[in-house]
Amino acid sequence: MRDVAIVGFAQHPNVAHFPGNEIEMLLPVVSQAIASSGLQRGEIDVTTAASNDFFAGQAFAFVRALDAVGAYPVIDDSHVDMDGAWALYEAWVRIQTGEVDTALVYALGRTSAGRLHEITPLQYDPYSMQMLGIAPTDLAALQARVLLEAAVVDERAMGEIVARSWRDGVANPRVWHEVAPTLEEYLASPKLRDPLRALDCAPQTDGAAAIVLASAERAADTCETPVWIRGIDHRIDTHYPGARELGECPSAREAGQRASQGATPDFAELSACYSHEEVLLRRELGLGADTVINPSGGALTANPIMATGLVRFVEAAARISRGEGTRGLVHASSGPCLQQNLVAVIEGGAR
Amino acid sequence: MSERGAIEDIPTIDRFVFPARAHYEVTAGYTLSGALRALVDGRFVGQVSRESGRVYMPPLGACPISATATTEDIELPNTGVVIAFCVVRLPVHGQGVKLPFACADIMLDGADTTFLGLIQECEVEDVRIGMRVEAVWKEAAERTTSLASVRYFRPLPEPDVDIEELRTGRQAAWEENRA
Numbered sequence: 001m002r003d004v005a006i007v008g009f010a011q012h013p014n015v016a017h018f019p020g021n022e023i024e025m026l027l028p029v030v031s032q033a034i035a036s037s038g039l040q041r042g043e044i045d046v047t048t049a050a051s052n053d054f055f056a057g058q059a060f061a062f063v064r065a066l067d068a069v070g071a072y073p074v075i076d077d078s079h080v081d082m083d084g085a086w087a088l089y090e091a092w093v094r095i096q097t098g099e100v101d102t103a104l105v106y107a108l109g110r111t112s113a114g115r116l117h118e119i120t121p122l123q124y125d126p127y128s129m130q131m132l133g134i135a136p137t138d139l140a141a142l143q144a145r146v147l148l149e150a151a152v153v154d155e156r157a158m159g160e161i162v163a164r165s166w167r168d169g170v171a172n173p174r175v176w177h178e179v180a181p182t183l184e185e186y187l188a189s190p191k192l193r194d195p196l197r198a199l200d201c202a203p204q205t206d207g208a209a210a211i212v213l214a215s216a217e218r219a220a221d222t223c224e225t226p227v228w229i230r231g232i233d234h235r236i237d238t239h240y241p242g243a244r245e246l247g248e249c250p251s252a253r254e255a256g257q258r259a260s261q262g263a264t265p266d267f268a269e270l271s272a273c274y275s276h277e278e279v280l281l282r283r284e285l286g287l288g289a290d291t292v293i294n295p296s297g298g299a300l301t302a303n304p305i306m307a308t309g310l311v312r313f314v315e316a317a318a319r320i321s322r323g324e325g326t327r328g329l330v331h332a333s334s335g336p337c338l339q340q341n342l343v344a345v346i347e348g349g350a351r
Numbered sequence: 352m353s354e355r356g357a358i359e360d361i362p363t364i365d366r367f368v369f370p371a372r373a374h375y376e377v378t379a380g381y382t383l384s385g386a387l388r389a390l391v392d393g394r395f396v397g398q399v400s401r402e403s404g405r406v407y408m409p410p411l412g413a414c415p416i417s418a419t420a421t422t423e424d425i426e427l428p429n430t431g432v433v434i435a436f437c438v439v440r441l442p443v444h445g446q447g448v449k450l451p452f453a454c455a456d457i458m459l460d461g462a463d464t465t466f467l468g469l470i471q472e473c474e475v476e477d478v479r480i481g482m483r484v485e486a487v488w489k490e491a492a493e494r495t496t497s498l499a500s501v502r503y504f505r506p507l508p509e510p511d512v513d514i515e516e517l518r519t520g521r522q523a524a525w526e527e528n529r530a
């Protein structure tokens with residue numbers, strides 16, 4: 001295996017609605033990530049991107065987004081219709097092959113043009129689910145119910161997660177909210193999809209993130225404080241929620257075991273878009289009291305869909321660069337009820 | 352034992368209908384919004400990149416040559432050149448123009464990118480690459496923040512332009528436009 005490091009990163013502040021277009025949001029983020037890497041644009045061997053045209057509401061929006069990278073002269077580019085964390089995984093694999101040494105990864109999460117509850121159902125199984133108009137929150141409520149009934153979680157624990165996430169999110173300059181709800185306010189708030197309250201659900205935000213990866217050799221040349229990817233893995237549970245045991249998340253468990261190899265992280269950035277998902281993920285990933293959960297506020301406060309997972313990487317790498325952490329576990333998810341899970345362990349320090 | 356048929360005996364469902372609907376509020380963006388507003392006034396406004404010297408019309412906010420944002424407007428004339436064209440001989444859904452008509456890729460004078468426009472006031476047989484054209488605008492009251500504010504382009508009584516020469520000539524303009 002080749003050692004691969006994060007040598008540059010940037011993200012757009014998470015806002016409810018970005019008034020410019022996709023390129024105007026992405027370009028400064030990509031430029032900042034490259035500038036922070038110490039590499040020149042021409043030294044980037046491959047670009048991997050993540051976005052979704054259904055959310056953009058425009059055909060080939062993902063191709064137009066390339067203007068932010070500058071496909072001139074021609075570049076080696078690849079796009080995934082998944083969270084940017086999967087684009088990062090692809091870039092990591094490309095570097096493993098020895099074919100490339102450096103990669104730019106970006107994720108475009110400008111989703112305010114469309115509505116999550118209308119668009120996501122279009123991605124579900126067309127024969128059994130699509131026509132029912134089931135949205136992610138409806139399915140998440142089923143999972144929350146299972147976990148509540150099994151006493152894996154209770155209302156108060158969910159409220160504490162919400163309050164803690166917002167307290168941390170409000171302290172994070174990249175999250176737009178200014179006021180954090182308290183536990184009491186949480187408990188007094190109405191249910192949206194019983195047992196879920198609106199506060200249990202991540203807001204849909206506009207955002208973008210970019211990361212520059214480099215092989216150890218190139219990282220040593222370009223970067224004073226590389227953040228090493230020690231392990232990365234992703235696993236998938238079956239796509240049909242009715243075929244799964246919702247009280248468990250075996251794909252997260254296995255990805256976590258393979259990525260961490262038993263090492264205990266001092267903090268974790270989880271893509272838990274619903275408060276109860278954090279509880280399930282902590283259990284499946286074996287995260288105990290030694291691990292600070294979502295110090296950035298997590299996905300519950302910043303959820304630019306398609307970029308949510310890559311933002312977790314950026315937040316974790318930034319925390320290590322600031323010297324506030326040494327070993328971070330990063331998690332990204334896709335599909336209903338944590339169907340697909342990607343876990344990485346990243347560390348500062350020497351190669 | 353119950354009787355069992357072959358899988359081929361099951362009548363398949365060939366189609367079913369469900370109402371899929373998604374609403375969007377698409378944002379033109381800061382840069383394109385300026386260009387679209389200018390169309391209401393009957394003006395073409397592109398953007399120039401001081402990094403590469405390229406002039407973009409329509410402007411989308413970035414210069415892909417230099418991968419930098421473009422922020423500076425540049426007024427462009429009503430006149431340009433046909434870079435490519437096709438002749439539409441079969442009806443197009445929602446298009447009320449008399450057949451056959453020519454649809455052309457037009458590069459305005461001083462611009463480096465093209466956009467599509469109708470060619471009218473000449474026979475389709477007379478449309479050619481390098482032909483000089485000018486925009487005919489809709490009346491002020493009919494103009495909107497859309498390229499449809501241009502009614503069509505019509506030929507100018509000027510000699511054709513050699514596309515190779517045009518492209519070579521642009522290189523001097525790029526040098527000049529660089530800050």
